[in-house]
Amino acid sequence: xxxxxxxxxxxxxxxxxxxxxxxxxxxxxxxxxxxxxxxxxxxxxxxxxxxxxxxxxxxxxxxxxxxxxxxxxxxxxxxxxxxxxxxxxxxxxxxxxxxxxxxxxxxxxxxxxxxxxxxxxxxxxxxxxxxxxxxxxxxxxxxxxxxxxxxxxxxxxxxxxxxxxxxxxxxxxxxxxxxxxxxxxxxxxxxxxxxxxxxxxxxxxxxxxxxxxxxxxxxxxxxxxxxxxxxxxxxxxxxxxxxxxxxxxxxxxxxxxxxxxxxxxxxxxxxxxxxxxxxxxxxxxxxxxxxxxxxxxx
Amino acid sequence: xxxxxxxxxxxxxxxxxxxxxxxxxxxxxxxxxxxxxxxxxxxxxxxxxxxxxxxxxxxxxxxxxxxxxxxxxxxxxxxxxxxxxxxxxxxxxxxxxxxxxxxxxxxxxxxxxxxxxxxxxxxxxxxxxxxxxxxxxxxxxxxxxxxxxxxxxxxxxxxxxxxxxxxxxxxxxxxxxxxxxxxxxxxxxxxxxxxxxxxxxxxxxxxxxxxxxxxxxxxxxxxxxxxxxxxxxxxxxxxxxxxxx
Numbered sequence: 001x002x003x004x005x006x007x008x009x010x011x012x013x014x015x016x017x018x019x020x021x022x023x024x025x026x027x028x029x030x031x032x033x034x035x036x037x038x039x040x041x042x043x044x045x046x047x048x049x050x051x052x053x054x055x056x057x058x059x060x061x062x063x064x065x066x067x068x069x070x071x072x073x074x075x076x077x078x079x080x081x082x083x084x085x086x087x088x089x090x091x092x093x094x095x096x097x098x099x100x101x102x103x104x105x106x107x108x109x110x111x112x113x114x115x116x117x118x119x120x121x122x123x124x125x126x127x128x129x130x131x132x133x134x135x136x137x138x139x140x141x142x143x144x145x146x147x148x149x150x151x152x153x154x155x156x157x158x159x160x161x162x163x164x165x166x167x168x169x170x171x172x173x174x175x176x177x178x179x180x181x182x183x184x185x186x187x188x189x190x191x192x193x194x195x196x197x198x199x200x201x202x203x204x205x206x207x208x209x210x211x212x213x214x215x216x217x218x219x220x221x222x223x224x225x226x227x228x229x230x231x232x233x234x235x236x237x238x239x240x241x242x243x244x245x246x247x248x249x250x251x252x253x254x255x256x257x258x259x260x261x262x263x264x265x266x267x268x269x270x271x272x273x274x275x276x277x278x279x280x281x282x283x284x285x286x287x288x289x290x291x292x293x294x295x296x297x298x
Numbered sequence: 299x300x301x302x303x304x305x306x307x308x309x310x311x312x313x314x315x316x317x318x319x320x321x322x323x324x325x326x327x328x329x330x331x332x333x334x335x336x337x338x339x340x341x342x343x344x345x346x347x348x349x350x351x352x353x354x355x356x357x358x359x360x361x362x363x364x365x366x367x368x369x370x371x372x373x374x375x376x377x378x379x380x381x382x383x384x385x386x387x388x389x390x391x392x393x394x395x396x397x398x399x400x401x402x403x404x405x406x407x408x409x410x411x412x413x414x415x416x417x418x419x420x421x422x423x424x425x426x427x428x429x430x431x432x433x434x435x436x437x438x439x440x441x442x443x444x445x446x447x448x449x450x451x452x453x454x455x456x457x458x459x460x461x462x463x464x465x466x467x468x469x470x471x472x473x474x475x476x477x478x479x480x481x482x483x484x485x486x487x488x489x490x491x492x493x494x495x496x497x498x499x500x501x502x503x504x505x506x507x508x509x510x511x512x513x514x515x516x517x518x519x520x521x522x523x524x525x526x527x528x529x530x531x532x533x534x535x536x537x538x539x540x541x542x543x
Contacts, residue, residue: 070301
């Protein structure tokens with residue numbers, strides 16, 4: 001569905017993506033995950049054909065999305081800043097979408113509007129932040145585009161609506177399988193939903209793997225300090241700290257299966273996908289604590 | 299899910315429909331401006347009074363040029379606005395490419411010009427009726443025959459199309475680079491102010507080329523070609539315009 005080779009995007013003064021490679025298969029839900037400013041939104045806007053790539057190759061549905069009518073007709077980009085005309089009511093906006101998108105699911109749109117108590121005659125500019133995001137999400141469901149891109153779709157939604165949204169997304173996906181890109185800051189909320197995760201870090205496709213692989217790729221080890229440091233020296237250490245004197249806990253990235261019984265002194269525990277992601281993309285060893293320690297020294 | 303094949307013509311048609319439906323502000327502003335234009339027109343453009351023994355003759359002139367001017371200004375400003383970010387981002391929320399958007403905008407502009415022409419002529423008749431009711435001794439000069447009405451409508455329409463094509467090109471250039479756009483506009487205004495009356499300068503030539511043409515067919519041809527060139531400029535300039543930055 002989507003193929004990127006050495007994809008780069010520069011804005012006037014700074015670069016937002018550089019040499020990103022990835023292939024996203026058809027009919028998968030992929031989470032696009034990254035820290036703030038990593039380039040997630042830029043990546044997705046390139047796919048939607050909103051932005052023009054600076055260099056590299058980008059094919060969506062075997063076409064260049066920037067000039068392709070086919071990509072535009074078969075994809076939809078949902079975020080909290082969707083630009084909608086302020087002269088039309090919600091009902092009229094839905095009718096406009098229905099005219100443009102051939103797969104439009106009108107009964108679903110109607111039901112969702114009622115369920116989320118969105119008044120048909122309201123205007124988007126009068127909706128609250130959360131209601132507006134909900135309205136955008138409804139458009140995303142009802143449009144049934146073969147490629148649906150959600151960029152931070154739950155911004156402003158309350159916990160209950162967020163939960164409903166994710167459930168609706170999954171149900172809708174199962175009913176009409178399609179390619180979905182979903183970015184969120186809250187990996188813990190969506191990890192049960194996702195099949196694959198594309199981690200964008202430092203303007204690059206840092207990792208592209210399934211959620212279970214992501215979980216397995218990072219483990220926490222706890223035990224005697226000497227034993228832990230011996231273990232970490234063999235693997236990629238992401239973090240280590242002394243819990244109590246003599247006892248240490250480390251987070252390590254592992255590339256292959258570890259026979260845990262070979263390390264009787266250590267206790268292993270698995271991390272959630274979200275924890276794994278945070279440790280993998282932590283740029284500063286020691287995290288925020290280190291900053292305060294340093295500033296106190298000065 | 300299988301991909302849908304869409305045709306360009308179909309998408310352009312839908313975009314035009316969407317614009318007609320959602321750009322209500324443009325239509326409202328036309329109504330307001332034409333009422334204003336009508337009001338100003340009823341004041342008359344000029345009058346002369348000739349005193350004599352016991353009686354005097356007073357003549358007032360009325361014309362629809364204010365009305366036409368208002369319509370032209372309305373079209374110019376709104377076409378300029380069509381190129382701005384808010385309208386552009388709206389289009390890309392729905393199905394659109396840069397090319398289909400340009401085509402849809404041009405068709406929409408022609409519709410606006412058509413609307414402007416028709417309403418101007420209707421308003422002109424409102425003005426006539428008003429003057430007729432108010433004065434017993436109305437002399438209507440310029441009462442046009444049917445074919446003259448048709449040809450003057452055509453001329454007004456084509457001038458309006460030309461104006462909006464120019465506005466769209468200028469707007470597109472401004473959207474790509476504010477300073478280049480403003481620079482070009484200032485250059486044209488200054489150059490125009492200086493050289494409009496001096497023979498041999500490009501602006502003078504342009505005005506002569508477009509305005510001083512007595513053959514209707516040639517005039518329409520010239521305006522179509524000029525609009526076509528402006529359309530091409532708009533396309534070149536907006537072809538790589540990014541949206542939702």
